[in-house]
Amino acid sequence: MNSYPPELLTQLAPVMFVAGLDPPPAFPGTPQSPPATPTSQQQQDPFTLLTLRLRESFLSQRKPSIWAAEKSKTFQIIPVDKAVRFPPRKLQPPADDPTNSAAHSPLSPLTPSSPLFPDGLIAPIWIRKHTNLVPSVFVLFLRLFELPPHMPRSPLDPPDVEREKEREQEERRRDTELSAEVAQRKKSTSERGIKLTVVLTASRRMLDDPSLDARLTYIRRQSGLDSRAALFVLSPVSVAELNDFVRSLQDALYESAVDYYTTHSKRVRRKRNRHSQASVSYNPANPNAIRLRPEGWTVRYEYKMACFAEFRGEVEVALKHYQDAYATLVIMFGSTAILPPRTKRWAEAKVLADSINVKVCKLYLYNNEHGLALSYHTTHMRKFSDFSRGWGIGEETFEFWSWMARQHRILAELLEQGTRSTLKIPSHRPPPAALATANITTPISGAQAQRGVFELDSMQSLGLNPSHALQHPGFYYYMAARCTEKRRERFLLLIEADGSTLAPGYVNEKKVDHLTIILELYTKSYELFKKYSPINSQNLNQGRLTLWIAYRIAQTYYDSGKFDMAVRFFERIAKTYRREKWGSMLRPLLSTWYACAQQLGAVELSVKLLIEMLGHGTMDNNETYGAEDLVKLLKSTSPSTDAPLIVDLSESEPIFDSMVVFWSPEVKVGEAAAFQLSLTAPSNVDISCLPITSLAIHFTEDFAPLIVRHVDSNSVPEALTRRVDLGHVSTADHKKEDVQTDLRWKPGSKFVFTGTMSSDVPMVMNVSKVVLTLEEHSWNIEVPFDSFTLRAGSIPIVKWLCSLDPVQYFPIAREIYSTVNVRHRPHQLLVSLSHHAPAFLDEEYPIVMDITNADDRDVAVVVDVLLQPTDIDHAVNHIVFDDERSSGLIKGVSFGVVPPGVNVLKTLYLVNTGAAGDRILDISIQSRTMPKSSSSGPASVSRDSQSYPSDTSETLQTLTVPTVTPITISYDVGYRRALAERPGPADLALYDSEFWDDREGGEALVSARMETMGPYSLDVKSAKLIRHDDKYARVLDSAIDHDDDASFPAEYLPGDEFSDICRISLAPDEEYDYASESIPGPGEYEITWRRILPNGEHFALSTSHFPLPSLRPPSDGLIALMSVPPAATLHVPISMSLKIRNLHPSRSANVTVQLEPDLSDAFVVSGLRSGRVPILLPGGEEELIWRLIPVECGYAKVPKIKVMDRRTMSTGEIESEGEVVKVVDVRWDRRAARDDVTDARRSIESLSGGGGPAAGVTTILVLP
């Protein structure tokens, strides 16, 4: 911006002169000093302070700036002296000039003394006149005269008339003086249409004075001030209030200012109109005289009108006039006759055109019309580029590029200023909707064409002219820098051509330090790019755009010989470029960097860069450096230190394509793993002359690196692919001999280093890195690189070289090919579990575990056994192993160290109780190899076990043991009623606690049937009934007790049975609930047995217990029990008794008994034929006895006895005799458990009472 007069660029605003605010003369130096440090005297005088504050406030209103888009009514305020004079308006023309009768401004081209005379367009001085010398509003600050206040001595004193009069006269006199001064100023301002406003400062007391109004009116009249906004009175107030005052003063006067500039505009427009009409006649009066041409006048007037509009803040009007002025200016430039190139006026006009362009752009930007602004700017540049060609300063001249750079730069500066305040840089991301609608509107574009305006709009929304897309100023700075670079190029060409003197501006151009300018522009651009770079980018440190600019800066540093600076930049830039693998950009960077390093004499850096460049290969141009350059450099220089120079290429492009392939993914400890390391030289770079002395191949930590040394071979092998055998590498040998081979790569050739490696411990083996050593002269350079690197464009094809002639590969299709896993050999342990399924319940079931070490190492074996919980009911199982007993897990049963070939047997016992079903055992056999104790001491053993995980392995076995019961038992239970004589109620024995009252319960007959189930035979040692008599039940006797036929011990084959019957007396107490309760069986069978294996072996003795079933005696109501002897002798009388019992708990019974003799009866009966038994109370019993004499032999039926319980049956219509009471023959009294309905059927009683033909028939065997 400095290249243009500031007057032509600044934003114009109405000008206000402020007079009478000069600092007091006593302090001539104070105006600049801030009012914050006023001296004590100033503080005393409020008016001095007021003046200072006012001045401050006015000055802070507005700073002249180029970008001021906000439309506030602010003035450009200039403090002036009270006696300021305006520049002369018009000069009388010299009398001898006949053509110019009218008076002209001293700046007019028509005035000979004017700098524009005779054909200038407009000069910055004209604007300066309007911004600095002539205001639109003149504000004059004056002090209203005040007499010191007169204090009457007493309120009672009469007004001092004399004094009053005197005061009035004095005031009048002072006011008249003041009015005269104002009138003087008023005259000078109204001449020019300038608004004059007077501000009278007065004390606060004065404001309340009733005489003030009169005085003010007097002053206004006297001085001829306007009635409106022309006279203010201000008393000393606070700063805030002062600012308000200044603000409102501007508001009040803004209209006047606008009027002022409007008047000017009107005047200029009149002149322009008159001029354009008169132009034809006016031209040829003096053809030889140089005059401003009509186009020039148009430019002049339009420009003035534009300026006045700008003063008024009318942006659109100003824009139009500026554009008109510019258009006419372009017409003028179009003809060399009007504006001959390289004249003073031409140069002025160019400056004017450029600055109008800036103004137009700026005004467009005020309205956010970015496209229009940029379009105007680019059009300007294009037009003037075209003109420049005509003027002989086309693209081949430095002047052209200087001008172009200036245009870009000024736009950048304008945008930079704008963005600091109101301007926003738009994003050019297309709105997604725009694309969508675009697709829709395309087919109907024909219809749109008719609506022309809409078409334009839609065009706007459909796309963007990229050259009209506003970007941040960094871009334009960049452009300026690029143009300046071109300017420098042209200039340098000119110097080479030595046609220096001819070129205009050459002398000036020689003074220009182009590189500094370029650097400055790039730096500005860089900063702006940095500022506008996205913050949320992952690349937090630096954007690529900024790196690009940085690269340009580095280049410029290089060009200007500041190599150290350039190198610093290159280092930083290269980092990102390397990382993102943009070799194409890195290549030129490295060359320039190398050039810098050469210039700086940094040999190490040069070597590094040359080596890195080897990786990048050659470019099309011959700017790059190859291996020869490196060799040359190494030969000619020596390093600064003796330490080897390490050139780490891990970040940058590698020299070789390197790859490691292992043949198999996994090997065992001690087994050799074959690998191939292939190094392929690039085909586009010749590295055969590199002085490679050795190649160190580094493996996983524990391996010593393997060195391959170079030996010169006389006959260079022709083959492109060569194989180098490295032999075997293992962790054990640390002094591996170096391999020797010819390490010279021809372009594109490939070395395949093959070898095997093995490890004594399990690990992951790989080739970690490869270090190339170059030695030449005194240089020792190490180039480490990764064992797997690919040059750009190379493809990782994993293959195994299997034949050299012809070259054949075997593809390795594995995910992981560059490492190999070393694992321990599995332990050769043979484990067998032998047992004889199924297991029996209650048996210690032996499972023999046989572990045989088939390995050649000592193995320590530890076994864990887990008995899995079962969901079988009542199953309580446990295992016994090695004196440990557990219902779950037995851990760590040691088998000790098993030497090779030895087997160890251990027996695990499984004990199952409860129910049959499968039992599951998990057996884990853990083995660990024992280090050979003979070779290493105990210390080293512990070290070894710590240093790497010991060689352990584990095998798991799951064993399912089916379990069956050896003997099943089934019970058959019947109940008999008690027949014993009932003790009477008064029998004292009843009350004995030992008294066994089985009246209610009777007896239970339990027959148990035991069956051996197999599949193995059992050797039953004994079987007995163990009694657990309690107060409800006791075992009376058992068949097994009387067993003397030596049935035990005996061998029982599967399916064999034996049984036992026992009698149990029951004595449920009175509360016994027959419905729900049961009496636990008062004993259990204990059977001791052992299994007999088919081979005759016996297991250990086992004992099974079978508890007696729980007993549930049935309940009775009214019952008749008949007892007769089972047999009788003919004609020998026998007695038959019938016991009628009322066992009902609450009801008494009225029972009738009727003997129903039959003719066919085999008995002669004596006794009751029919009768009623006395009423039986609950628990009562009555016995009836008959005598019978059998008269027939054989099974004879006893006479039928009918027992009735006489109860009135309410249900029947016929009154029945009552319920029949069951007559039970006690000999056959056998009832089932009460709830066991199905069993009841089988009981004899049920059969007899079930309605069968033999029902109720009791027989006696009568023998003769």
Next chain:
Amino acid sequence: MMPNPLRLNAVAFISPQNHPILIRTFSKQDELKYHYIAHTSLDVIEERANSSTKSTECYLGLLYAIEDVAVYGYMTPLKVKIVLALGLSDTVVRDVEIATVFKALHMAFYSSISNPFLKLDAPNAGNDQYPFLLVGGVKWKNFRRRVDEISRVVGTVTPVSNT
């Protein structure tokens, strides 16, 4: 009004890892410049791709204009970036046209990458990037041919005629 045919100066394909796949320049001079342009465009592409609310739109619009080229960006759903450098002419460039060109380029890339024989060269490259980098390599000519063809067509015919 007939819009001027677009002048393609360069096309760049950049892998999701920001490595160049193919940079094809159609003006003989200043090939390197387009490498820089492609690289720097990544900044703007990343900014646009990150800042925008989840948009499925691939076309990213004008990235920037510099010197004599206007740079447009496009990002495929699999994050392959396509950068187009147009010769700067003082006309409105319609987004539809550019988006069409981009789609054609995307399809060209897509059909080239779908070549099953590409896998032959990198049979066990687990990394998906390799086929991307391969397809731009010298060995596989089809991709270049497709891109060149698009450039030729764009340069001669106006893709969308406008009354």
